[in-house]
Amino acid sequence: MASHDTAVAGNTSRPSGRERGTRVRRRRVRAAWIFLTPMLIGLLLVAGWPLMRTFWFSMTDASLSQMGGASFIGLENYLVYDDGWYGVLADSLWWNSVWNTLYFTVVSVGCETVLGIIVALVLNANFRGRTLVRAAMLIPWAIPTIVSAKMWAWMLNDQFGIINHILISLGLIDMPLAWTANADLSMWAVIIVDVWKATPFVALLVLAALQMLPSDCYEAARVDGIHPVRVFFKVTLPLITPALLVAVIFRALDALRVFDVIYVLTSNASSTMTMSVYARQQLVEFQDVGYGSAASTLLFLIIALITVAYLYLGRRQLGGDS
Incomplete structure (x- = not known):
């Protein structure tokens, strides 16, 4: 006991x-x-x-000439009513820059995601010279953005650009196009440059995820005679979704605060002005530190809200799949 x-x-x-x-x-x-x-x-x-x-x-009337003697004005830089609405939120150019930023982000990141997956699938296959091709794929991503944007500005020039020369030689156009000066083409020119620059980054992350996939499920699918397209959508895509979400969120953050490539190609053109370009114009060219700081603060809040919403929805999707 x-x-x-x-x-x-x-x-x-x-x-x-x-x-x-x-x-x-x-x-x-x-x-x-x-x-x-x-x-x-x-x-x-x-x-x-x-x-x-x-x-x-952003809550003062500071300017570049009077940084120390700024007075507190509350939320007047954001929105105020004085015989009419004034402030960043009442500026149609600001809302145009918001639309341009969102449009640029959705189109460029969407194209980079699709092309990145395709490039990663090609580089994941076994063929001679695969290592050399993988190294060459990283060249656009390794080039500094300012350098690549200036290089593309020369190639897209309507007078001596090689892009127009190639398109005319192929009979696709009859006369040179002003890619960066035409309001209907400038946004697409910027998107093309960004996609060329950032697609290798997405492809690299997706390729790393593909290298870690188990081979037994593919062997079983091959034995069962399942079509490769169905294998991709039913097996490969769900398995690389976590890495794809990381690539998309990083690219979306870069696209939402894009400045350099747009400013080099089109400067302050309203057809391509993003939130970062708008804030820079208010801060530097107009020397209105308070107004420009309000635009910068709104840019930060918009990016933060989109990031939190994306991470929340991505976590719910992964949790539902598991």
């Missing part, structure tokens, strides 16, 4: 499997915070302080 009581007491003093798992989880969380703290402090100093300063300037 005593030995039975001793055994029971010994069993009660031992931690259960659930308690041990909880302790291990707590240690992992504690270690994660220890490693993340220096990065979070650096991020707060590098990004947090400028962001708060921009938000403060």
Whole structure:
């Protein structure tokens, strides 16, 4: 009887499997915070302080000539009524830049995603010279954006550009096109340049995901005689969806704050003006720091809302699939 009581007491003093798992989880969380703290402090100093300063300037009448003597005006830079609506939110040019940004993001990221998957599938196949082709694929992505944009500006020139020369030689057009000056073509010219530049990035992430897929499911599909297209949509695409979501969110963030490629190709043209170009125009050319800071703050909020919504929907989709 005593030995039975001793055994029971010994069993009660031992931690259960659930308690041990909880302790291990707590240690992992504690270690994660220890490693993340220096990065979070650096991020707060590098990004947090400028962001708060921009938000403060957006509520003042600061200008480049009077940064120190700015007065607090509240939300007047955003929206105010004084015999009419004034502010960034009442500016039709701002809403035009919002539309241009969203249109550019959806079309360019959509094209990059489709082309990136196709390129990754081709590079995932076994053929001679595959390593050389993979290295050559990264060249557009490795070229600095300013350099590639200027290079494309020369190629798209309506006087001496090689793009018009090729299209005329093929009989596709009768006269040179002003790709970057024509309001109907300039946005598509910018999208073409961005797709050429960023497609290798998407292809690289998708190719890395394809390299990690198990081969047994493909062998079983080959034995069963399932069509490769059906295998792609039923097997490959669901398995690479997490990597594809990462590629899309990174490209969407870059596209929403795009500035360099558009400014080099079309400068301040209203047909291609994005939110970043609009904010730069207010800050630098008009020297209105308060108004430009309000536009920059709205740009940050729009990107943050879209990112949170995308991550939430992506997590729900992955959770539903699992």
